[in-house]
Structures are given as structure tokens and as C-alpha cells.
Amino acid sequence: MSEFDQSGNKPRIVLRITIVLLLLLAMTGALGYKKFMQIQTMMAQGSIAPPPISVTVAEAKAADWNKRIKAIGTLIAYQGVEISSEIAGIVTSINFVSGQEVETGKLLVELDSQSELATLASAKAQYESDNSQYQRWIKLKDQEFVTKNALDTQLALVDIAKSQIGIAEAALAKKSVVAPFSGKLGIRQIDLGEYVAPGTSIVTLQSIDQLLLDFTLPESNFKDLAVGLSVTFKVRSYPGRTFTGTVTAWNPLLDENTRNVAIQAEIDNTERQLAPGMFAEIEVESRQTLSVLTVPETSIFYNIYGEAVYVLEKPEASDADPNPEYILAARQVQVAYRVGGVAGVSEGLKAGDQVVMAGQLKLFPSLKVVIVDDVPDYATKTPTGQ
Numbered sequence: 001m002s003e004f005d006q007s008g009n010k011p012r013i014v015l016r017i018t019i020v021l022l023l024l025l026a027m028t029g030a031l032g033y034k035k036f037m038q039i040q041t042m043m044a045q046g047s048i049a050p051p052p053i054s055v056t057v058a059e060a061k062a063a064d065w066n067k068r069i070k071a072i073g074t075l076i077a078y079q080g081v082e083i084s085s086e087i088a089g090i091v092t093s094i095n096f097v098s099g100q101e102v103e104t105g106k107l108l109v110e111l112d113s114q115s116e117l118a119t120l121a122s123a124k125a126q127y128e129s130d131n132s133q134y135q136r137w138i139k140l141k142d143q144e145f146v147t148k149n150a151l152d153t154q155l156a157l158v159d160i161a162k163s164q165i166g167i168a169e170a171a172l173a174k175k176s177v178v179a180p181f182s183g184k185l186g187i188r189q190i191d192l193g194e195y196v197a198p199g200t201s202i203v204t205l206q207s208i209d210q211l212l213l214d215f216t217l218p219e220s221n222f223k224d225l226a227v228g229l230s231v232t233f234k235v236r237s238y239p240g241r242t243f244t245g246t247v248t249a250w251n252p253l254l255d256e257n258t259r260n261v262a263i264q265a266e267i268d269n270t271e272r273q274l275a276p277g278m279f280a281e282i283e284v285e286s287r288q289t290l291s292v293l294t295v296p297e298t299s300i301f302y303n304i305y306g307e308a309v310y311v312l313e314k315p316e317a318s319d320a321d322p323n324p325e326y327i328l329a330a331r332q333v334q335v336a337y338r339v340g341g342v343a344g345v346s347e348g349l350k351a352g353d354q355v356v357m358a359g360q361l362k363l364f365p366s367l368k369v370v371i372v373d374d375v376p377d378y379a380t381k382t383p384t385g386q
């Protein structure tokens with residue numbers, strides 16, 4: 001290629017480079033201008049206050065709360081014993097079956113009583129002999145054939161013989177084991193012909209038409225107790241079912257180790273649905289009544305200080321804003337109970353306060369809010385709590 005051709009291409013290359021640079025400058029300027037306008041728009045938007053947040057609220061309502069205290073306890077029989085023999089002997093008769101209902105005085109077991117019968121017969125014979133002799137001497141007394149001293153001695157022998165009969169009858173009675181009260185027998189523990197020692201268990205007897213519920217409460221709840229208080233409880237045999245009873249007594253002496261007070265309640269069990277030994281989850285109604293404010297349970301949230309609610313406050317009207325929006329204020333509260341979606345607040349609110357019902361995570365104090373649709377009154381449940 002000639003020198004003329006090479007020098008002719010140079011202006012073209014320079015022209016192309018110039019055009020590319022101009023295009024790049026134009027694109028950079030356009031992008032810069034667009035970004036500048038975006039920044040200006042954002043700055044303009046930042047100078048405008050955001051609209052208030054819409055919230056739903058409920059009014060705090062005054063109510064009285066009968067405090068309910070939770071506890072655990074055990075059902076026991078109104079009367080219950082382990083029937084046993086007072087003396088040793090061989091079982092000669094068993095007059096019951098396991099699980100039988102018996103009445104007071106029902107003969108349950110007889111032990112071999114041949115020796116006691118013989119002793120009783122001997123005591124009766126001795127009494128007859130001594131008494132006959134005494135009767136004869138009384139007749140001879142009028143004829144002065146018997147001294148008064150001899151007559152008194154014979155009378156003493158008659159009394160001794162009579163007491164021996166009583167001793168023999170008592171020993172014979174111990175050979176018969178009877179039911180001390182009406183109730184239901186358990187499982188038989190002995191067999192016919194078995195030798196039983198004193199204290200050997202024969203069968204259990206439980207009076208279960210009425211039961212007792214034994215439980216304890218801490219010393220701090222002693223002031224809540226009163227005879228006649230209502231007790232409700234559940235047992236694992238009947239999930240979802242609640243039974244009732246009445247406090248009848250408590251121990252005036254607290255346990256020195258646990259500082260707990262032992263309490264007893266009576267339970268009607270005529271339907272025989274409960275049994276001694278069952279574990280019970282209990283709620284005891286306190287005799288003390290506490291004034292609370294009820295709010296929806298959803299209005300309660302947690303912060304670093306504990307439980308709290310958002311309350312709507314309206315700032316004072318001014319010439320610049322005669323109808324100001326509500327602002328939020330966080331208040332710490334003390335919740336006494338929760339039941340059926342309703343919480344009872346004992347501290348931190350006053351009657352008539354409007355509390356935010358939901359959405360607390362997106363809210364913060366001093367935020368401006370407006371109330372949306374009216375919320376229907378929530379049902380105030382019968383307050384119970386721990």
C-alpha cells in the first residue's frame with residue numbers, strides 16, 4: 001500500500017473515535033440526569049410526612065375478678081381402711097367376694113374359735129356353780145348357818161365368774177371380722193384355711209359415695225381460704241370434663257419445711273365416676289375479689305420491660321391542627337388472668353382507654369394512627385386465672 005493510501009485512512013479512524021466518545025458522553029449525561037432527577041424526587045418525598053397508620057381498637061372495661069388459684073391434689077375415700085385380724089388364727093370361713101358392696105356389721109371372715117368356745121363354756125359353767133352356791137347360802141343366812149363374811153366371799157366368786165364370761169365372749173368375738181362401715185370391698189388377700197397373724201391384711205374397705213380431695217397451697221394463699229369455697233378439678237380419666245367440690249377444712253398448722261397449708265374439700269361421688277387415689281388438677285376460688293380492666297388478649301405484647309399494650313392518646317388541639325390524629329403510647333401492664341381470648345389487667349390502664357388489638361410489631365410509640373371500622377364488643381368471659 002502506498003503512503004497516500006495510509007494517510008487517507010487516518011482521518012477516518014479519528015472521526016470514528018470522535019463519534020464513539022461523543023456517544024459515550026451523551027449516554028453518561030443522560031444517565032446522570034436521570035439519577036439526579038430520582039434523587040430530587042426522593043428528597044421531595046422525604047419532606048412529606050407519611051400518612052397515619054390504620055388500627056383497630058377496643059375499649060378497656062371495668063370488671064370484678066374472683067381470683068382462682070391452681071393446685072394439684074389427690075382424691076381419697078371419705079372413709080377407708082385396710083381390714084385385718086386383731087388376733088392370730090386359721091381362716092375357717094370367708095363370707096364375701098372381691099368388689100362386693102357391704103353394710104355396717106357384715107360378717108366377712110371367721111377364724112378357728114374352738115379354744116375360745118371351750119373357754120366360754122368353762123366360764124359359764126363356773127358361773128352357774130358359783131351362783132347356785134350363792135343362792136343356797138342366801139337361804140341359809142336367815143337360819144344363821146352362814147356368816148356374812150362367807151356370803152360376801154361367795155358373791156365375789158360369782159362376780160369373777162361373770163367377768164370371765166365377758167372375757168371369753170370378747171376373745172370369741174375377735175375371731176369374727178366384720179365390716180366397720182358401709183362401703184365397697186377391694187380384692188381379697190387371704191384364702192380359706194390360711195393361718196393369719198395379727199395385723200395380716202384381709203381386704204380393703206372404701207366408702208366412696210363421698211370422696212375427699214387433699215391438696216396444699218403456699219403460705220401466700222392462706223388469706224384466700226374460707227370454708228365453703230368452690231373447687232373445680234379435672235382428672236385424666238375424663239379429659240375435658242370438670243368436677244366440683246367444696247372446701248370443708250384446712251390445717252391451721254403450716255408445714256414447717258414447705259410452708260404450705262394442707263386443705264381438704266368434699267366431693268359428691270354418688271355416680272361412682274371417681275376413685276380414691278386419682279390425681280387431680282385443681283382450681284380454687286379465692287374469697288378475695290379484685291377489680292380489673294378487661295381487654296382482648298391479642299392487645300397484650302411483650303417488650304424488654306414485660307407485658308405492655310399500645311394505648312391511643314389524642315394531643316391537644318391547636319390553631320394549626322384543630323383535629324389532630326391519635327398517637328400511640330406504650331404502657332406497661334400487669335395481667336391478672338387470661339381466659340377465652342380476654343385478659344384481665346390489674347395495673348397500667350384505666351377504664352375507657354382504647355387499646356390496639358393487633359399488629360403491634362409494625363407499631364412504635366409516638367406513631368400517628370387513625371381508627372378504622374368499629375370493632376364489635378368482645379364477650380367478657382367469666383374471669384378465671386392463676
